Amino acid sequence: GSLPGHDDVEAALDAAYERFRDLDDGVVVEDVPALADADPDLFGVALVDTAGAEHVRGDARHRFTIQSISKAFVYALVCQEIGHDAVLERVGVDNTGVPFDSVLAIEHDEGHPMNPMVNAGAIAATGLAPGESRAERWDFLVRGLSRFAGRDLAVDDAVYRSESQANQRNEGLALLLEGHGRLSGDALGVVDAYTRQCSLLVDARDLAVMGVTLANGGVNPLTREQVVDAPIARDTVSVLTSTGMYERSGEWLFEVGVPAKSGISGGIVMVSPGKGAVGTFSPRLDDAGNSVRGRRACSHLARSLGLDLFASR
Ligand code: GLN
Helix, strand or coil, X not given: CCCCCHHHHHHHHHHHHHHHCCCCCCECCCCCHHHHCCCCCCCEEEXXXXXXXXXXXXXXXXXXXXXXXXXXXXXXXXXXXHCHHHHHHHCCCCCCCCCCCCCHHHHCCCCCCCCCCCHHHHHHHHCCCCCCCHHHHHHHHHHHHHHHHCCCCCECHHHHHHHHHCCXXXXXXXXXXXXXXXXXXXXXXHHHHHHHHHCEEECHHHHHHHHHHHHCCCECCCCCCECCCHHHHHHHHHHHHHHCCHHHHHHHHHHCCCCEEECCCCEEEEEECCCEEEEEXXXXXXXXXXXXXXXXXXXXXXXXXXCCCCCCC
């Protein structure tokens, strides 16, 4: 199937935005000082379909740092570079059932990180970026993420510095991976690249463009560039399905039924293969770190646009 017609999509966006814009459950992340300042009332919703048609509501052009959502696209980029089997050897595809920064993601299977959407596995994936130097590897990451977005993404220096100064947990995860022989490259250099990738500025509309590139066989429908091959886009969406919403991935699949990835600054990207993608931004989070309004808006859109993978009609 395909998405409903233009007017129905517009009406669904209106409803998803209007119904949840006053919902004030949840709290802005506190751990990162530069993120704690975010205006809790911001709310943006965007949808881009595989033909490149765009729909935006509210603060869909307000920029924020991509955070964990970068994990999905870096995973796709390194899979494209070294291949499905080689990546699977370095990082698994099963949910951890524990928070995203947990060390259990490493200790489960002799240091083999359980999945690329929690910090341990994401750091391992970032370590697979090719290049001779830190600068070349960063260039690979930022250029690849920018191709997904269809524009040149830039780092928010204040957030990057703030996260770098309190990065002991991620550094610990990286050193532990290295100790298990599970990390390519120098551990602290890899964490630095990971922290930079998390600090890239995007808006909800960028997330929808990045997501629709995965929904569209790896081709960005706005730039028409093939960013990754279709099987790699498919693999990435498959991993999001089981792991994209941290330890709430099962609940998300049950309630929403569409693959998605969240980040602690309040973004969500939701990917509907062959149809389109939704990007949302609202900084108030639930206790797993997922945006409360974003989740409600995604759930509403999944239902009203017929995106639920498991619904037969
Ligand atoms: N930069 C954050 C971290 O590594 C990203 C976490 C997230 O968005 N869940 O802890």
